[in-house]
Amino acid sequence: MDAMKKLVVSLLILAGSLSAQSSSRGPRISCPRETWDFGKAAQQKELKHAFEIKNTGDDVLEIRQVIPSCNCAAAMPEKKRLSPSESTVINVTLKTLTFKGRLEKIITVVSNDRHRPQLRLNVSGEVLPPYYVKPSSFNFGKFSKSDPSKEIPFTIVTLGGTQIEIKEVMPSSDLMSVRSTGDAETRADGSVMRSYVAQVKAGASVGLLRENITVVTDFKNLAKIVIPVTADVAGEVLLSLQNLNFGACKLGQEKSKEFIVNKSGAADLAIQGVDVLPSGRFDAAVEELEKGRKYKVRVTLRKDAKPGYLKGSVNIRTNCPGEKTVRAWFHAYVSKK
Structure with a gap:
């Protein structure tokens, strides 16, 4: 009986060995x-x-x-x-x-x-596209219509091994100018960089300016790239603050806020009057700091202002064509105690 058990065990071991060898064979x-x-x-x-x-x-x-x-x-x-x-x-x-x-x-x-x-x-x-513009959009920020904007530099980069002719870099209107600032530069990775600057000219209309710059090439699958341009064009009368926040005020408290009115351009500025709307809760006074160019406006919360949330505007009347009235906004909360 023992011999039979040994034979069975030996056969099982042999079968396992053959199975392992078989599983390791083949491609x-x-x-x-x-x-x-x-x-x-x-x-x-x-x-x-x-x-x-x-x-x-x-x-x-x-x-x-x-x-x-x-x-x-x-x-x-x-x-x-x-x-x-x-x-x-x-x-x-x-x-x-x-x-x-x-x-x-x-x-x-x-x-x-x-x-x-x-x-x-x-x-x-x-x-990557065979060429790209960096930055991909321009925001010139806020500036006076009587002055040109700051210049924004940008580059057109052509990837190494890509043969592309830059035919034209053109603004969408005469309000903008674009100029090259030098020869093309070949970089270590084989790409070619061309440098330009863009600027908004003086004389743009007051308000949000939306223009674009178009890069035109001979690459048929990406013949042009359009770069969006934005700017906030202010008038010649510029306010240092346009929103006055008086915060929380106690009943009977007098509190003042000030802002500066500047004039750009050739003509002098004359402030012909200041109106506060609605009336009866705030007063406004004007002080000339620089004749024809710079003024200080002080807005004061009156002691007799009623409690509650108060808001309104300071309307400054000027002698400037197209900017007869410029506004600053204010708000305050007067508590009951």
Whole structure:
């Protein structure tokens, strides 16, 4: 009986050993590096990489299919049958087309390796337009209509290896000017940078200015880039504050706030009067600091102002055409005690 048990145990051990040997046999697909990042690349480019494939098994490896995850990628093995220890490469081509941003694709390799019937190869990269403008929008901030705005520098960058002619850089109207500030500069990465400055001319209409600058090129898939431009054009009468916040005030408390009125341009400023609306809760007084150019306006919460939330405007009457009245706003809360 003991001999029979020993025989059964021996047979089980032998079967397990044979099974283990059997499972380790056959073709085995291997790739030393299964991912590849192309880094930064321009649109309309073909990026190429060769993945090394090796048969580390003891039988012939058959590459049955190579399937890209989209039509923008193509892949082809140089050999489809590999003997044990034999290697080949799968040549992958990734087309950037008009993609923008991060691009990631998968190449699925189907083989007769029963342990790993599908091998996934990953290719990726960051697709940039062949040229770009930096910054991509301009805000000139606030300035007087009688003065030109500050100058804003910007650059047009063409990626290395991209042949593009910059035909024109033009503002949308005569209110703006654009000029080049020097020759094109080739950088270490092969890209070419061209420098410009933009400016809003004096004489723009008061209010929010919306214009644009258009970069025109000979690149058919991106013939132009439009850069939005904004600015807040003030009149020749400028207020240092346009909103006066008195905060919380006690009943019977007198409290004052001040702001400066400046005049730009050639003509002198004359303040012909100041009105506070609604009347009866606030007073306003004007002091000339610089004749015809600079004034101080003091707005005072009166002691007899009634409790509650108070708001209104200070209306300054001037001699300036188109700016006969300029306004500052105020608000306060007067408590009952």
